[in-house]
Amino acid sequence: MAIRVREKVDYSLYERSYLPEVVRGLGISLRHFFGNLFGSKKTRLLQTVRYPDEKRIYPERFRGQHRLLPREDGSSRCVACYMCATACPAYCIHIVAEESPDDEIEKYPAAFEIDMLRCIYCGFCVEACPEDAIRMDTGLHTPAFLNRQDAVLGRVDLLGLLGRSGTEPAYGAQNYREDKPRGS
């Protein structure tokens, strides 16, 4: 490996005499100090968020706890295609497919489990899903668990969660697979 010699900065005599630069440095840190001490909320440069007391609002596309989206009848939109389980780099999605009683739909997940201890929150499952059945838009952190079994969230748990705004379970969301209503 070649040795790279960093170019030497030529300090002028003024800079090497150090004292004026000390005064200027003091000026900078004092400006920050007094600006933060006496400044108004707007002019302050403080970046700290006092975490448990105030919580930062997460960005729009924050990837939090997953949820499964329901159809209008309340059943899951998932068609058990295994795309998410295949895309998952942590192998945390476990699906058991069964034949759907609905003629329009081939399969439905008899079991859909996510092991929250293994999930790395990469969002690949959301990208892979062709049915818009799984999203990570709840804005929630993974809850704390007391044992490992509890950390495996099933279909019912995931269907019960709402989106971040706390409203829509996304009925009739515009989806490239759903440009016309089902059954028509």
Add this chain to the structure above:
Amino acid sequence: MVIVVSTIIKFIVFVLLFAMPLATLLTWMERRQSAYSQDRIGPTRAHIFTLFGKPIVLGGLLHPVADALKMFFKESFAPDSSDHALHRIAPLIGFVTALIVLALIPFGPDITIAGHVIPLQIVRLDSGLLLVFAFGSLGVYGAALAGWASNNRFALMGGIRASAQAISYEIALGLTAVGVLMTFGATELSEIVAAQDGLILGFLPRWGIVVQPFAAMLFFVAAMAETKRAPFDLPEGESEIIGYFLEYSSMGFGLFMLGEFIEIVVLSGLFATLFLGGWQLPWILGESSISLGAIAIELPSWAMGVVGMLIFGAKVFLLCALQIQLRWSLPRFRYDQLMHLGWKILLPCALVNIFVTGVLLWIDPSLNLLAWFGLGLMVFFVMVVIAGPRRTALAEH
């Protein structure tokens, strides 16, 4: 009898009620001040009780209390292979020698109570300043012995660095003080304060910083190096040799830390005494009255003492704040740079200062020439800072 009682009272007022609480407060101030300088908020969470559902944090002022409690209840651990007696004594040496210097610093004018004249200075010794330096040099035994007795290579390195640094800077420190001694013609600290009374050239305070600005600057730098704090904190270094207190836990470490802050207070007090006129405030504070413009209030002797103490306290506090700000503004030196600065820059500068002071005093013993010279020096420095060239390539943020 009066002397004994008054000395004890002075000790309580100055050391137990001023210097020690200020040193404790400085631990908090340092954390908050550095935080605000770096756009953080610092510690604000310690509280003992809750009022109306809100914890009372007092801006984090309870953190020193929590820290002290933690220190006291920790195990005082000493390695088996250490020299137990020295290991125990070392923190005390550093702490006590720093405290003793406080005895020599005058913190107020002489007051008269019931016919007794009581100087607001714990001990008034003619050797004054010399004794200050003597105890300053003894202080390094604390660090050196701690490093030696710990039987730890890193601690020893720290101790050696501390002693080498202290010895190097003591020379510069002593020689800069010579300029002050020549100017004011006294080694006793209250006499030095008395010599700074009044105005010079008709408009400037007769302070050491006016007649000896160069010495003031050198003294401040050298004294900061003596306190072993950034940018001169080579005896400690978390990332390399850790420090001479490596094998200390509990209050042993606490004493080293508190001793460091006591040293800051001592240095500030010494600087205020030598260069900022001690407890005096020209223009406003008279012999026995306070005057603001046309209004003048006569004060009894004890009230003058209180006012003097407040002024001295304010000066010391501001100097402490300045030192902390310096610490959080400057990067630390490399060890060779430290030695270079001490021996090749500060020492010759101190000698030059003595020479120039001597010549100016020989020409004009009334200090007027010195004051003009000092004023010129300060104006020159301010001009240089304001008009100096800037590197624009390095943005500030």
